[in-house]
Amino acid sequence: MLKGNAKTIHIRSNSEKASYAFALAGLLENKEFLSRGIVIKDESSWDFMLDTENSLILIPYKFKPENLGYANQNGHFVLIPETLNVSYTIGDVVKLEKMDRHNRIDALKSMGLNKREAEKIYKDTHGYLAPIRRHQKLRANHIVPDWVNQFKTDILITTLIVTEWNSENENDKEIISKLADISYNDFETELLKLASVSDSPVRQVGNIWQVISKMDFWVLISHKINKKTIESLESIIFEVLGETDPSYDLSAE
Structure with a gap:
């Protein structure tokens, strides 16, 4: 080459x-x-x-x-x-094709991690390099991606809460519109911009939108979530989702 x-x-x-x-x-x-x-x-x-x-x-x-x-x-x-x-x-x-699961786990083990730790990191990050580098088990001093401060908090929080959805499913679109407090078309316009940036936290596969790593996303934007944010979202979350995702223990601090 x-x-x-x-x-x-x-x-x-x-x-x-x-x-x-x-x-x-x-x-x-x-x-x-x-x-x-x-x-x-x-x-x-x-x-x-x-x-x-x-x-x-x-x-x-x-x-x-x-x-x-x-x-x-x-x-x-x-x-x-x-x-x-x-x-x-x-x-x-x-x-560059994404490294398959077996090879990525082997690469993590070569860094001194045991099999259980390597598999946990892969599960948390879906094998994407940037989230792996920021994973808490690697104790990395990471640089915060630019998109964290370039996009509105409501857009980022809504994306994290919903995690995965179908852009052609009317129920999914209605939920997202309520959470973000904007039309779904406006929301997806912003999301397309977010998906195009370096080290993006989201990806689109056909009609499906997905958060690449919930843990990594949470670590990067959790400082944006305060008591007022939680209170304003609480009623909407229970209305449209029934229960919040138990994997997130939102602090009011």
Whole structure:
């Protein structure tokens, strides 16, 4: 992949972080690639490195570089970490399939976890890399995703409470509309935006919307839930759901 004529390679997975980790792992496995690999964090550094005579492997981090063709003409390979939602392409594309359950659990066990712990983490996160990294059993000092503060609290809380629903089921749509206090069409418009961001907490499979990891979602947005939020939602929750999900013990603090 990193031999022959220089080119741009888009690495796409469920999250930009997973794509970035894959790119770095590829460099770490080869001393030659590692010696040529450079992570670039801004456009000015990018412009400076393009005129370097030695053939480099350039990895832009959290910005969209310009002059990709010029970089390739100067002998540089470019690895661009992206999500699967990106549609445009200049260069080759590598799509990373989600690791199957057996291999993901084996990978967790290789980190020193026992089988029971590894299976628990997989169950809590559905095997998605970003929620795994934030799982409490791994004691990670995680960075809060941008979407936590970009979307309205009502949208996030409603999504967490309902967890999974059918976008063509009128009863599901009515419940969501009441919880979010907006029309379902407006709610789904926001949800489509949420699903397209890096490290998204939701996914859509056909007509089914799902929260990827309830535990991870709860940890990330629980600070937004206060006594007023609980009181305003309580009557609606009991009306439309009968009982709240016992897996959540909401604190009034």
